[in-house]
Each structure stands twice: as structure tokens, then as C-alpha cells.
Amino acid sequence: MIEWxxxxxxxxxxWRSESSAPAPRRVVTADDTLAADTAYRMACEGTGLLWQGDFQNARMLLQALMRRTDAKQAKSAKPGKPSKPSKPSKPSKAAAKAAEKLAAATPAEAFHLHRQAQSQRARVLASVLIPLEGDYSIGLRRAPDWRQACTEAWGPATGERTVATLRELLGVVGAHEWRKKGVEVPALGAPPRNRIHPHYGVFSPVRGEYVDLVATTALPGKVPALAFDIGVGSGVLSAVLVRRGVQRVVATDQDPRALACAQENLERLGVLPQVELRSADLFPPGRAPLVVCNPPWLPARPSSPIEHAVYDEDSRMLRGFLTGLAEHLEPAGEGWLILSDLAEHLGLRPRDQLLGWIAEAGLVVRGRHDVKPGHAKAADDADPLHAARAAEVTSLWRLAAA
Incomplete structure (x- = not known):
């Protein structure tokens, strides 16, 4: 509970937080009279601003906090003439020190500094708080009706008053819009039966190169009657396998949101009768001639449920897949590991370590198919991780029991 x-x-x-972030220790009411500079100072101190004014003004305040946070971080990352702050000496020294640290950083250190900056930014932007009534309605002037979006993300309302950050609410609404619109996946065929509708908290297949690899790599032997899809997520790879002629897919995930999302998508695409969804950590019982897995690509700790699709602390899922693959493959079967080498370019996991894990698991590499990502960040030289992203390659590793 929080009090004010x-x-x-x-x-x-x-208090409601998707990332399980603690509630602000201090909460004060705020309204349209609060100046952006004052709000920014209070947010940096960790004060929660429980909004009581016009809802649209709360959105404008959040944008103002975003501009101030981004400007401060940009100045810290780049040496040069500082703007005229009220106290020039301290910001100037801090900016110079941060710039020196970033310039001398290894790729791995630059990655961790980048994540640290993202975390600090998130804490400041999480200071604007919105009270929700027991049915998820917002009792503020000019407030939108986001009850359906909240219900999709959090489940049915319980009648209890809650408080959430405005930033999280905007994420809930953004996910609701993605779910309505869907993401076109050309590998699934022609419109309109080629769209995946991601749910809140489930990774969206916006990077199509990994889907294309599964859609175009030659199947082992004849078309397999059975395949395992480890970590089904939105269901997109299970759907691709069925569209390629696989008679039955057993798809696993340990996230209830992912299983619900996959079921809805597979049903919409008309392939659910051929897919069995199971709640499991990695493998289902038995063996299959084809086992597919697209684990999170970066060995780092996720800070929210959606980040579990990107960050795999200590490479737990990757190593678990490799360790258990041989005993779940039929003779002459293949395991398809879809993995980006971004972690290698960031110095987080060397290629020799990956090859060592493959050998230790009693596996051999039958082949590898590579593709260059086409996402916007790969061409954005303003991105702090641009050098690594520009060199990134996504691969489908064809693995077999030794």
C-alpha cells in the first residue's frame, strides 16, 4: 500500500508495478500548477508525484521529464561545451568524468553503462503516478477510458483502488494497440492470415530475420511429423512449422501470458489443432526429429517480465536447451538454435564459450545459416551500442547428437 x-x-x-519496483518512499500530490523543473528535481530525489490534475497535463509533464532526463544523459555521454546550468561547476565535472569513463570502456562495460543509464531514466520517468479506481477507470479531468487495456494486461478488476505509474499505463495501452493491430509476418503467407497479435508482456516478432530463418532452412530429411517449439512466446515459430507441413508441434513455455497469447494466435491462424501447448520449463517429455528454440540472446538480468525475452541471466535457457537437447532428439534429428551474436560483439559471451557448451552437451554442428538484421538500430550511429549492433549476425545453428 502507498499513502498520501x-x-x-x-x-x-x-501499489501496482509490472517490474516489481518498490513503491516510492515519499508520495506527494501534484497537479497542473507544478513546474516541470520542480517536478524533475523531486523525481530525481525519488519522490512520487500522485497526479490530481488534468490527465493530459500529466502526459505533458512526463514528456518534459523525458526531455530533461535525455538531455542530461546526452551531456554526460558527450564532452563539450555545457549549456548554462544554474551550477556550472558540478554538472561540468560530472559530464567530463562520465565521458572519460565511457570513452575508456570495453564493449561489455559500455553495455552495462547503457543499461545503468536506462535504469536511471526509468526511475525518473516512473515518478508520475496515476490513481485507478476499482474498475480501472481514471477519475481525472480529460482522462481516457483504458479499462479494456488494463483488463487485458492485468486481468479482471478486483474492485480495489490502485496506483500505477503513467509510464506503465502508457505501455499497457501501447500493448493493447499492438494486440488489436497485430504484426504482419510475411513468412506466414499472404494477408490477412499472416498477422501475429502479441499480448502485454509477450515479445512481439518485429524482428523478422529469425522467423525467416525457420521458414527457409531445409528441414531434416523428409518433412518431420513432429517438432518441439521450446519457448513458444507469441506462437509465431509453431505457426511457421505447421505452415511448412509439420503435422504436429508440441510447444512449451513457463509464462502463462505467453501460452494464452500463443493459443489465441494459433487459433486465429487456423493451426491450433496441430499444436499442443504445454506449461513447461524447456522440454516436453519424449523425443522429436526437430526441436526448435529461440532463447533470449543476451546474458544479463532482466528487470521486467517483457525483458525475459531479451535477457537470459547466466545464459540459463541457452545452456539448458543445449544440455537437454541430445536426449530429446530422435536418431538423425536436428535441433535448431536461433541465436544472435550480439553478445559476442558486446564481450558478454565469446564464441568459443558457445562452441564449448555445444561440445560438452554431446552435440555437433551440422551447419549454420546466417542473416544480417535489418532493424533500425543497426544503422543508428547515435545508439550507444551502434558498433556491436552494426556487426550483429543472427544465425540458425543446426545441431545434432554426436
């Missing part, structure tokens, strides 16, 4: 004072009375509400 309004008109001399103590108010309470349940």
Missing part, C-alpha cells in the same frame, strides 16, 4: 495526504486526510491505495 489529501485535504488533510490520509488516502491509501494498492
Amino acid at each position: 495526504s489529501r485535504q488533510g486526510q490520509i488516502q491509501q491505495a494498492q
Whole structure:
């Protein structure tokens, strides 16, 4: 619970955070009279600003906090003439020190500095808080009706008042719009039956190169009657395998949101009768002639549920897949590991380590198919990780039991 004072009375509400971030230690009410500079100072101090004014003004305040945070981080990352702050000496020294640290950083250190900056930015932007009524309605002037989006993300309303950050609410609404619109996946065929509708908290297949690898790599032997899809997510790879002629797919995931998302997508695409969805950590029982896995690509700790699709702490899922693959492959079967080498360019996991894990698991590499990503960040030289992203290659490793 969080507490705040309004008109001399103590108010309470349940704190809600998708990333399990702690509630602000100090919460004050804020409205349209609050200046952006004052709000930014309070946000940097860790104060939560419980909004009581016009809802659209809260959105404008969040944008103002974003501009100030991004400007500060940009100045810290790049040496040069500082703007005229109220206290020039301290920001100037901090900017110079941060710039020296970044310039001398290894790729791995630059990655961790980048994540640290993202975390600091997220903490500041999470300072604008919105009270929600027991049915997810927002009782502020000019507030939108986001009850459906909240229900999709969080489940049915319980009747209990809650407080969430405006930034998280915007993420809920953004996910709701993605779910309605869907993402076109050319590998699934012609429109309209080629769209994946991601749910809140489930990774969207916006990077199509890994899907294309599964859609175009030659199947082992004749078309297999059975395949395992480890970590089904949105269901896109299971759908591709069925469209390629695989008679039955057993797809696993340990995230209930992913399983619900996959079921809805596979049903919409008309392939659900050929897919069995199971709640499991990695493999289902038995063996298959084809086992496909697209684990998170970066060995780092996720800070929210959606980041579990990107970050795999200590390469747990990757190593678990490699370790258990041989005993779940039929004779002459193949395991398809879809993996980016971004971690190698960032100095987080060398290629020799990956090859060592493959050998230790009693596996051999039958072949590898590579593709260069086409996403926008690969060409954005302003991105702090541009050099690594520009060199990135996504691969489908064809693995077999030794």
C-alpha cells in the first residue's frame, strides 16, 4: 500500500508495478500548477508525484521529464561545451568524468553503462503516478477510458483502488494497440492470415530475420511429423512449422501470458489443432526429429517480465536447451538454435564459450545459416551500442547428437 495526504486526510491505495519496483518512499500530490523543473528535481530525489490534475497535463509533464532526463544523459555521454546550468561547476565535472569513463570502456562495460543509464531514466520517468479506481477507470479531468487495456494486461478488476505509474499505463495501452493491430509476418503467407497479435508482456516478432530463418532452412530429411517449439512466446515459430507441413508441434513455455497469447494466435491462424501447448520449463517429455528454440540472446538480468525475452541471466535457457537437447532428439534429428551474436560483439559471451557448451552437451554442428538484421538500430550511429549492433549476425545453428 502507498499513502498520501489529501485535504488533510490520509488516502491509501494498492501499489501496482509490472517490474516489481518498490513503491516510492515519499508520495506527494501534484497537479497542473507544478513546474516541470520542480517536478524533475523531486523525481530525481525519488519522490512520487500522485497526479490530481488534468490527465493530459500529466502526459505533458512526463514528456518534459523525458526531455530533461535525455538531455542530461546526452551531456554526460558527450564532452563539450555545457549549456548554462544554474551550477556550472558540478554538472561540468560530472559530464567530463562520465565521458572519460565511457570513452575508456570495453564493449561489455559500455553495455552495462547503457543499461545503468536506462535504469536511471526509468526511475525518473516512473515518478508520475496515476490513481485507478476499482474498475480501472481514471477519475481525472480529460482522462481516457483504458479499462479494456488494463483488463487485458492485468486481468479482471478486483474492485480495489490502485496506483500505477503513467509510464506503465502508457505501455499497457501501447500493448493493447499492438494486440488489436497485430504484426504482419510475411513468412506466414499472404494477408490477412499472416498477422501475429502479441499480448502485454509477450515479445512481439518485429524482428523478422529469425522467423525467416525457420521458414527457409531445409528441414531434416523428409518433412518431420513432429517438432518441439521450446519457448513458444507469441506462437509465431509453431505457426511457421505447421505452415511448412509439420503435422504436429508440441510447444512449451513457463509464462502463462505467453501460452494464452500463443493459443489465441494459433487459433486465429487456423493451426491450433496441430499444436499442443504445454506449461513447461524447456522440454516436453519424449523425443522429436526437430526441436526448435529461440532463447533470449543476451546474458544479463532482466528487470521486467517483457525483458525475459531479451535477457537470459547466466545464459540459463541457452545452456539448458543445449544440455537437454541430445536426449530429446530422435536418431538423425536436428535441433535448431536461433541465436544472435550480439553478445559476442558486446564481450558478454565469446564464441568459443558457445562452441564449448555445444561440445560438452554431446552435440555437433551440422551447419549454420546466417542473416544480417535489418532493424533500425543497426544503422543508428547515435545508439550507444551502434558498433556491436552494426556487426550483429543472427544465425540458425543446426545441431545434432554426436
